Amino acid sequence: MAIVGNSLTIQPDSQFLAGNQAYTGYILRVDLSTGEIWVDQPKEQFYRKFIGGRNVILHYLLKELPPKADPLGEENLLIFAPGLLTGTILPGAGRHAVGGKSPLTGALGSCETGGWWGAELKRSGFDALVIQGKAESPVYLWIKNGTVEIRDAVSLWGKLTAEAEDEIRQELGDERIRVAQIGPAGENLVRYACIIHDSSRAAGRSGLGAVMGSKNLKAVAVRGSYAVGVADPEKIKPVQKWVFDHYKTSMAWAIERGTPGSVKPNHDIGAMAIKNYREGTFKGIEALDGDHLHVSLITEHDTCFRCPVRCKPVIDYVDEEITIDRRYGGPEYETIGALGPLCMVNEPLHVAKANELCSAYGIDTISAGGTIAFTMEAAERGLLPDEAAAPQFGDGEALVESIHKIAYRQGLGDLMAEGSGRMAEVLGAEAEDMLAVARKQELPLHDPRLKQTMAMGYALSATGADHMHNLNDTFASFPDGDISIRLKEMGVAAPLELWGISEHKIEGFYYETAFKNFYDCAVICHFYPYTYQHMSDAISAAGGWDFSIDEINHIGLRAINMGRQFLVREGFTAEDDHLSPRIYHRLEEGPIAGKGLTPEELQHWLGVYYQRMGWDEQGRPTEETLIKLDL
Amino acid sequence: MKQHTATITFHSSDLVAFNPSNMDDVEILETENGYTFKVPVTKDSSGGCSIHETLQAFGIKLIKPAVPLVNGKTQDLSYILQPGDEIIILFQISGG
Numbered sequence A: 001m002a003i004v005g006n007s008l009t010i011q012p013d014s015q016f017l018a019g020n021q022a023y024t025g026y027i028l029r030v031d032l033s034t035g036e037i038w039v040d041q042p043k044e045q046f047y048r049k050f051i052g053g054r055n056v057i058l059h060y061l062l063k064e065l066p067p068k069a070d071p072l073g074e075e076n077l078l079i080f081a082p083g084l085l086t087g088t089i090l091p092g093a094g095r096h097a098v099g100g101k102s103p104l105t106g107a108l109g110s111c112e113t114g115g116w117w118g119a120e121l122k123r124s125g126f127d128a129l130v131i132q133g134k135a136e137s138p139v140y141l142w143i144k145n146g147t148v149e150i151r152d153a154v155s156l157w158g159k160l161t162a163e164a165e166d167e168i169r170q171e172l173g174d175e176r177i178r179v180a181q182i183g184p185a186g187e188n189l190v191r192y193a194c195i196i197h198d199s200s201r202a203a204g205r206s207g208l209g210a211v212m213g214s215k216n217l218k219a220v221a222v223r224g225s226y227a228v229g230v231a232d233p234e235k236i237k238p239v240q241k242w243v244f245d246h247y248k249t250s251m252a253w254a255i256e257r258g259t260p261g262s263v264k265p266n267h268d269i270g271a272m273a274i275k276n277y278r279e280g281t282f283k284g285i286e287a288l289d290g291d292h293l294h295v296s297l298i299t300e301h302d303t304c305f306r307c308p309v310r311c312k313p314v315i316d317y318v319d320e321e322i323t324i325d326r327r328y329g330g331p332e333y334e335t336i337g338a339l340g341p342l343c344m345v346n347e348p349l350h351v352a353k354a355n356e357l358c359s360a361y362g363i364d365t366i367s368a369g370g371t372i373a374f375t376m377e378a379a380e381r382g383l384l385p386d387e388a389a390a391p392q393f394g395d396g397e398a399l400v401e402s403i404h405k406i407a408y409r410q411g412l413g414d415l416m417a418e419g420s421g422r423m424a425e426v427l428g429a430e431a432e433d434m435l436a437v438a439r440k441q442e443l444p445l446h447d448p449r450l451k452q453t454m455a456m457g458y459a460l461s462a463t464g465a466d467h468m469h470n471l472n473d474t475f476a477s478f479p480d481g482d483i484s485i486r487l488k489e490m491g492v493a494a495p496l497e498l499w500g501i502s503e504h505k506i507e508g509f510y511y512e513t514a515f516k517n518f519y520d521c522a523v524i525c526h527f528y529p530y531t532y533q534h535m536s537d538a539i540s541a542a543g544g545w546d547f548s549i550d551e552i553n554h555i556g557l558r559a560i561n562m563g564r565q566f567l568v569r570e571g572f573t574a575e576d577d578h579l580s581p582r583i584y585h586r587l588e589e590g591p592i593a594g595k596g597l598t599p600e601e602l603q604h605w606l607g608v609y610y611q612r613m614g615w616d617e618q619g620r621p622t623e624e625t626l627i628k629l630d631l
Numbered sequence B: 001m002k003q004h005t006a007t008i009t010f011h012s013s014d015l016v017a018f019n020p021s022n023m024d025d026v027e028i029l030e031t032e033n034g035y036t037f038k039v040p041v042t043k044d045s046s047g048g049c050s051i052h053e054t055l056q057a058f059g060i061k062l063i064k065p066a067v068p069l070v071n072g073k074t075q076d077l078s079y080i081l082q083p084g085d086e087i088i089i090l091f092q093i094s095g096g
Helices: A044-050 A053-064 A117-123 A161-172 A205-214 A233-250 A254-255 A259-269 A289-297 A333-339 A348-361 A365-380 A396-408 A420-427 A450-462 A482-491 A503-521 A532-543 A549-569 A598-612 A624-627 B049-059
Strands: A003-009 A027-031 A036-040 A076-080 A094-101 A108-113 A128-132 A139-144 A149-154 A178-181 A193-199 A200-203 A217-223 A298-302 A310-314 B005-010 B027-031 B034-038 B066-070 B086-091
Touching: A003 A036, A003 A193, A027 A149, A027 A598, A044 A053, A044 A532, A044 A549, A053 A076, A053 A259, A053 A503, A053 A549, A076 A117, A076 A205, A094 A117, A094 A205, A108 A200, A108 A549, A117 A178, A117 A217, A128 A254, A128 A503, A161 A178, A161 A217, A161 A348, A205 A217, A205 A365, A217 A624, A233 A254, A233 A532, A233 B005, A254 A259, A259 A289, A259 B066, A259 B086, A289 A348, A289 A624, A333 A348, A333 A365, A333 B027, A348 A365, A348 A396, A365 A396, A365 A420, A450 A503, A450 A598, A482 A503, A482 A532, A503 A532, A503 A549, A503 A598, A549 A598, A549 A624, B005 B049
Parallel strands: A027 A128, A139 A217, B005 B086
Antiparallel strands: A003 A149, A027 A036, A076 A094, A076 A128, A094 A108, A139 A149, A178 A193, A178 A217, A193 A200, A298 A310, B005 B034, B027 B034, B066 B086
């Protein structure tokens, strides 16, 4: 496989090479249409203002992507953006963000992933990678210590993710190369295709795998050996020490069972959606809980760059009928919920196999589960043209088969590959009533009838429904939890009440969503219970600045406001800040029976939040707000 | 006079820390995976004690994020205990 485009070699900033700052000083640019490769060299102020991750993504989208561009067209940008802390000694900073315009929502596509790739990109000399254009035929990028090549990937097209990773490593002769790539789903432009890293870590949401596929870009392989230093090591070491002193207790849940350990408790309090949001309890949930899976299927835990926690479940399974390859990892909480109770599947092997296929084909498990559950209900109601081919609730084999059909757009899978929102537009008004989406993105497994402030976050987010840069009502109601500690740092009384939305909760939502957006800029694992002070110390150390707690807050507010600016220029209005009908449906049984928001209540609290954010009645940031945030 | 009580069950033993010697008024039962505490329910002019206040009063410390299920319905830790309430404290974390 030969070099097919130009190549470029740079020498990173001397301060970075000397280990005196956490940013390299280079943002790599690639135009796949022309084969041109170049770099941007932002000034120090850029790094201080944006930090990285989501803010860098939004900076480029707002500056360079023409409004109303086709998400699957040449114009769209695909941006890989680690953060200022990525690759440093700080535990939990092995993540990076990926962004572009989403083909699923038409809004902001932005998600984060763990693993090793983000740190490796920094170690190869680049703070971010911005890709534009479309290659004539399949290619991949090879980045090593400041050298960049566009290489032929015709023979890789169609390969499963782990297979392609193997071939790239073999071709380049280095087993430690880190690969970000799409599978067949991205190649076939499935609107919720994801980008898989290290064969098991997904930049899952927003359909950015389809954006990568639309550019004929199969993979980005990176290898770096530069060390990512910080300007003031003595300032970051106490934060690192605090983690090592506390993580065995504060993150014991992650060490012991990982996120699968919360499956049954979440089900029992009504947080987990069942049968496309129609039922309150699910028989057989125990089989899908971490306690059971750690006996029956999960064989080991994996970890991310410089993370001592090792929370990632891995399944290695072989019997006469099913094999599950350990390279594809194992299902996390969201995946188990989406492919299990949401579809009424309680056989762990089927859920695990469906998860493996999502990693191999490169499909977002949350949107896949949401779309399959929606399809199952459509079949039940006789809304599908070919009901015989449709999956039925509770049929695990049909669940697995559906993943395959979606990836290759076979039969009904071609329609399912569009996501439930577009399916409903085809199937008609009755199907619209069955939808559980915000901005056409399927909901994560945090029932908005229980977590009502999170429901508001689903409606507001520039990405569509997302639980990450959101406020989790149940966690925020815990008096000694990290959210309560952070809210108190910002002068907000904590904990927050669990039920409903109030002025008090809006204040908590304002600060915590800004903090979570800061995490996605820095880019930090959300499981780490850092405080504002920890982050102020870590950023100060990384950049060599005196970075205040208020600046931490402003980093997050910039991300939210730039996301809002992006929505406005793409034609979204306050009327689009809404939730689909199924979310207002009240359950008749179970722990949250009768509970939920009304559309009027949501409307009211959105208005209160707009005001708190300094937005006008249409939810647009005012000039004063943008000036205050230096936007 | 019969004392009014409620039961608080922790679904997992690693959710909670306590010292039995400080809990004379509380009956402690070990369950398969965790503990059940039978606690007195007091009524005063302010209307009674919340789950959180009751746990604090007996030195029962929640060491992981958790949400209570009260008589089968989800509540928060500020719920005011009533005689006969059956409470299950459930661990809360998620993501991935």
